[in-house]
Every structure is written in C-alpha cells, then in structure tokens.
Amino acid sequence: LTNPLEFNGNAAAVETVEVKARVSGFITEIHFSDGQRITKGDPLFSIDQRPYLVIRDQARADVAKALAELNELESEVARYKNLLPKAVVTREQYEILVAKRDVANAMLDKSRATVAQAELDLEFCQIISPLTGRVSTREVDVGDLVTGTGSSATRLTTVVTTSPIEVYFDTDERALLLARQRAIAKRGGEAVTWRDIKELEIPVSARLVTEELFLHKGILDFVDIGVKPTTGTVRCRGLLPNPEELITPGMFMRVQMTTAEPERTMLVPERSLGIDQGR
Template identity: 40%
Template sequence: MGARHAGRLVLVAAGLTGLLALAGCGKGGQGAATPPPPQVVVSQPVKKNVQEWDEYTGRFAAVEDVEIRARVSGYLTAVNFQDGQVVFKGDPLFVIDPRPYQAAADAARAGVAQAQASVQLAQRELDRARDLRQTQAVSQSVLDTRSQQLQAATAQLLAAQAQARAADLDLEFTSVKAPVTGRVSNHRVSVGNLVSGGSAQSTLLTTIVSLDPIHFYFDADQASYLRYQRQSRSGERPSSRDNANPVILSLPDEQGFTHQGRIDFVDNQIDDGTGTIRARAVFDNPDMVLTPGMFARLRLVGRPNYDGLLLPDAAIGTDQNRRFVYVVDKDNKATYRGVTTGPLVDGLRVIREGLTAGDKVVVAGLQRVKPGAAVTPVEQPIQAASGGTP
C-alpha cells in the first residue's frame, strides 16, 4: 500500500506541474506588450526667397568669324604672325608681291596727269573760240566743237582718276591686314606660293575669330518658350526679345555658375524638326578663356523671385509619377501629402505646392512610415548646404 500511494503522489505532482505550465503560457500570451510606434525625424520646411533658374546646354561662338582671303593675285612674300596668336584690327598678316601693283599705280597716276593736260588744253581752246566768236571770226559750230572736246577731256580725266584709285586699292590689298581683333588660326599658304584674289574662289589664307565679347547659343524647348511668353504678357518677367535678361554660366570643369552675361537675341521661329527655339547670350571674355566651340551650361531666370519652402530630397517619396511627403499631425499620425516640386536650391528641393510653413514633415525614417499610422517624432531643424549654387 505504501508503494502504490507513493506512485499516486508522483502522478498528481506531474499533473499539477503541467497545469501550471499551461497557465503560465496563457497568461504570458494575453499580456504581451504592443511595440511602440516607429521613431522618425520630423522638421518644418525651410523658408527662403527663391530665384528659379532654367538650365540649358549650349556652345560658344565668336561674335566675328572672318575668313581671310586674298583680294589680289600674286606671289606671297611674307607671313607676319605666329600661328594661333592674338592679333589686333589693322595688324599686317600677309604680304603679296606689291611690285606689279606699284607699277600699275604709277601708270594710272601718269594717265591722270595726261588727262589733266588734255582738259587744260580743251579749256584754252574753248576760251579762245568764245573770244573769236564775239568778233564773228569763227562759226557757232566751231564753238560747239570746242565745248564738246572739253567735256570729253573732262570725262577722260574722271576715268583716269577712277583707274588710279582702283590701282591704289590693288596696291593696298597686297598688304593683307586683320579686319577684327581676335585669335588667328594657322597660315594656310606658305611664302612663295601663288595666290589668287578678287573672286569668290579667292585663296583662303587663314581665319580669325573674335573672343571678347563672345556669344553663347542654346536651344529652349517649346514649353519653356510658351511659359516665358505668358510671363512676359502678365508682367511677371520681361521678354528676352526686348530686355537683356541676366544669365549665369558654368564651364565643364567648374562647380558653380560664376560667369555672368545677358540675353541679346531670340530667334524668330521654332525649329519644326526639334521643337526648340534658338537664343543667344553674350559674355565678356577679357581673359579669353571662353573659346568658340566650347560647351557649357547656362542658367536663365525661369520665374520671378518668391518665398518658397524647401525640403531635403530624402523627405520626398515617389508614387508612380507623383511626389509625396508624410506630414505628422497633432496626434502624431503620419498623413500622406502630395506635393509639387521645383529645382534644388542650396542642396534642398523647392516645394511649390502641397505644404505650409508650419507642417512637420518626416525627413528621416520614411521607410518605416505607413499612411495614418502613429509615429514617434523627433524634431530636428533642417540644415541647408553651405556654398550652394544659384
């Protein structure tokens, strides 16, 4: 009986242990703590006076691009410049053998002297005939003949003088001078070669491009052109056709837009092949760093100044084609808010529509937020990047 009683006690103890274990599991399952809302960083948008710029890529072009061609024919006797140097208007570049043209100029001047002598003789003959006519010593026909001879001699003198001027021009053209200030290319013809001049097929000797000032050509899309036109009509922004609107420019090896210029031309039609319209800006180039043919980026005033709101790009999500942010309300719940964005300013994105200055926007931890769900906000101010470009 003692052994049997001991066995029953073991079984009862084992059953109680199991019931206690089950009871403990049940109590723990019902009392498990709910996880706290996710922690996120929230900030109010930065308020800043914004100047928006539209950016375009274009190419520099010389204001003056001149082909230097021979205007008279002859043998080249001198090249008076170093290839690629800067030359000034009026500098002598080439010399074509002037001796034949000097001889022609001398002969033309001799022709002028001969014609002047003929005029003087015809004038004396006419004067004599007039005196004799008063005494009826000569007929009227003789007087008329003397008058006609003076007119013919005068015409010959005019022709001789014109021929002399042409000969002097040809002689002057033997010295080929720079028509503009700029950088000269290499000489295309060496000394001793025969060059032809005075026609459309005249020998090309070299080229010169002016450098200061310099033009910059770029193409604006049709949508931007229409926006500019409407802004001009509403008085928000002056038209670049009538005003020298400011532009800024950055070279390929530069971070900021440091070169300042102005618009000085807008084309009269939109290209039907590309849907763009060509415009031109002009820049001062005293150090002649800007070179025709070089690419660069240009920014043109896109909209009038306004007080804008800015956020870091990390705070902005993308839902298909729409941008959005999460705004935390007074109950610490995240609300989905669609926004319209603009350009970057000092490293922050302009928010054109969808926010107010007092909104608290999730700027970090965006991936942990669900629309309408509670969050644990930690407020931090937004730091704008220093040294940003306009």
C-alpha cells in the same frame, strides 16, 4: 532656394571673318603666329606691291597727259570764242572744239579714277585684321601666289572675336515664357517684344565640361523667331563676358536659366538621413 533648368549648348563667336585676298600676287610677309591674339588693324599678310606701284605710276602719268591736253583745248576754246564774232572761224568749228574739250575733260576724270583704283589696290596689298580677337592658322605661306578675284579669292585665314562670346541652346517654350514673365515682373510689369529680349536682362549661367559650378554669368541675348513644332523647343542665345577668353567657339557647355524667384525651403543634411534596407 532656386530650381534652375539646365540645357545643352555650344559656344560661338560673336563675329567670325574669313580673311581673303582682294588683289592677286605673291605673299611676301606673314605678320602673326597661329592662334595669336590680335587687335583690329594689326597687319596679317603682305602681298608684293611692285606690280601695283608700276600701275599707279602709269595712271598718274596718264592724268598729267590728260590735264595737259585739256589745258591746251581750253585755251583753244577761249581763242575761238573771241574769233567767232569776227567770222574768222565758223560756229561749226567752234562747237567741234568745245566737244573735244568736253571729251578731254571726261578722259581726265577717267584717268583720275584709274589712279584712285591703283592706290586702292596698293592698300589691299597690306591685309589687316578686321576685328579684335584671335587668328586661326595661316592657309598660305610666304611665296604662295594668291588670287583676289571675286568668288575665287584665296582664303588666307580666319579671325574670330572671343570676348564677349555667345552660347546657343534650345529651351522648351514653357521655361522661356516663365523666365520672360519673371523678368517683366522684376522691372515693374513693363513688357518688351521678343526682338528686344536683351532689355529684360534675363540671367543665364554656363559651365564647361570640366567645371562643377556655373561660373560664367551672362544674359539672354536672342530668341529665335519660332518654336520647332517637332520638338517644342526654341533656339536661344546667351551672351557671356568671357574676360579670360577661356571659352572658345564650338565648346560644349551646360547652360542654366532660372524661371522662378527663390523660395524659402527647409534643407536636411544628407548625413542625417538613414536607410534601413532590412525593413
């Protein structure tokens, strides 16, 4: 018979991402339904690409112009170099031309960087899911103008992972130390640091408010860096597989952790006990 300890806890997503616009423009399409299960890379929103297509085409034209100017100056530099020994051109004229060639080369690099930025902005017009999980409600509609500038970027939706899922709970330091000692003994006495507590695979179980049994099995994944002096408790985190995605972030849970090995115990059926209140 084991005598596990129980604690109150709350479920939390392993990853939570606020999806924000990275370029400004009008929303043209929304590719998901609120609460839908999604996979990393799935499209979420489309922003009007037309202004960015124009900018990219202009940047490509600037590259072609800069390349033509550079080629012309390269030819001039080569011609002046051959004329320099004949004293047809001066050393000063030749060096001025070389400097112009170098400036043209730098302008070409700048134009190519502008093309790269334009293509990146075009890519940002297609907003995709950064992870696999579930998507929350949309916070914009088709036709809305969104901003992709720094801290004022428009939040579009939120995406969370649902499998596995974490559960946070506070336990007293004695229970935590006993559970750690038990796990170390089971692995032959090889200790690990608190940072690597996951390696001990300390079992935790959890149940939802509508469940009678602790059906959700997992392991202790994290222990906080210190004990709260006012309560004598330490923040812990369990990791549960959650394959059916029944547990969602924020749900209240009861968490169970065993601190000792099972012991042989005599059990007496409840119906075999009698109470005589008259004596």
